[in-house]
Structures are given as C-alpha cells and as structure tokens.
Amino acid sequence: MVSSNDSGKSYHLACTGDALDTANAHSTPGDITFFGSCFCPFVQRAWVALEYLGIDYHVYEVDPYKKPAELLEVSPKGLVPALKLNHYNAPRALNESTVILEFLEDVASGSTQKSLLPPVSDPYARALIRLQCDHINRTLVPSFYRYLQAQELDKQVECAKEFVESLIGLVKLFERAEKESESNVGLWGDGGVLSLADVMAGPWIFRATNVLPHYRGFALPSGERLGAYVARLVAHPAFKATCSTEQLYLDSYERYAHNRPNTSQVANAINSGRGLP
C-alpha cells in the first residue's frame, strides 16, 4: 500500500541493524573520524567505500540539520559526510561525498591495495566508470528527489518516468563498459567487485527498493539483469554492513515524501530548481 498521510515522523539519529554493528565495531578514535548520519545516502557512499577498501575509520554520528560546531569545522555547509584527518598536526578535513570517494580510493592505492577503479594502465576503462558516475550525479540522484518530493499525481507519474529513464541510462552505460573494457567493470559483472559507480549509485538504488515503493508505489523497471544487479548490490558485504533496518529509512524520508518546508538543503534545491548542494 502506498503511504499517503504525513504522520510527522522525524529522521533518525542512530543506526540500526547491520549498520549499528558496523558502527560499534568502529567506535575507537583513530586517524580518520567519519562524520555521518544514519539515513544519509551521501554518507552511505563514503561508508561503503571505507568498508570495501579496508580503511580504518571511526564513526561519529551527528545531526547535520542542527549544524554542531564540530561539523562546521570539517564541512563548510554543515553537510555530511565529512572526514577529519587526525594524523595531521593540526587535523585537516574533507567534505563532499564524491571527493571523499576519490580520496579514499587514493588512500587505498597506497595502503590496502583494494580499488574501486580499473588499473591506471587502463585509462579508458576508468573513464567509462567515471561516465557512469557523471550520469549518476547529474541525472539519477536529482531525479530520485524530484520523484519523492512530487506531490500531485500527474507530477509523480512524470517524475517516475524520469527516474526509470535514468536507471535505464545507467544500465546502458554498464553494458557499454562491459563491451568496451577488458578490465573489471564492477558489480554489473558478477565477480563481486564493486566499482566507484556502484558505490556512487548504490544508496539511491537501495532506497528505490524501500522508500520509493512505500511512498510512491514504485517498482524497479523489469529486466532480469537489473534485478540481479540490485540483488547483488544490496547483498554485497560492504554495502550490507552500512544498511540500517527498513523502518529507519521509511521514517527518515517521510519529510521528503510530503515535501515538508525546509526539509533539507537538498530538498530546497529541488523545489527551487537549483543544482544540489
């Protein structure tokens, strides 16, 4: 059943389920403090990368809407995710999920040897993954929010179409990489290897399996390969380790689904037709 009444639920402030176990296993301060919020898909991107690349980190949950001083110190707009890099004297910081992902990839290439990209010796294969990332950031992510925030039925239908087209566009880019690249192309192939694009898109694809069905009656477009890809993604150990239980997402996204005023900087940007923060 599609949920239609705004019951006034608020976002959660602490992880549940697998994500809680993972957060508890990373509760000791160390070189990297990872500022995050349990419901946030931009945070989940960085978290999956930390897990997959095997980089040490300490989870520090904050409320990004309250903008505590310690968050503003590491992220100028007070957005999560952010990293505090404690091995510098004085500590330095990084924000922006896409920049953090590239940073973690670079850190891992000098330490854990794990990678989200094909080898540097195959620049074309790396570029194909980055084309996917570009599509995800400019099309898939904004269309998710436009769909979830749309209130009138005709607008919802139009936005559902747009979101489905963005998913199909991603599938086409996956297929192209598979055809044109000799290197590993990520989870679309079924070797269990995550790519930068899998991590970039994963949190919204996951929310398209719980939040969108609940609030918009959404179903993923049919296609055996897309279904199998999504199943592999949500079951991947590095992804699963960052997932809370479904209710946390349903509660946390009710404000978006009813387009409550001032839900977030992302929601305001969507409502005013601006680019995402």
Ligand SMILES: N[C@@H](CCC(=O)N[C@@H](CS)C(=O)NCC(=O)O)C(=O)O
């Ligand atoms: N472009 C940023 C977006 C991050 C973002 O919007 N995070 C949300 C939580 S999901 C946030 O911190 N919102 C606080 C606010 O809207 O003031 C990134 O990719 O890291």
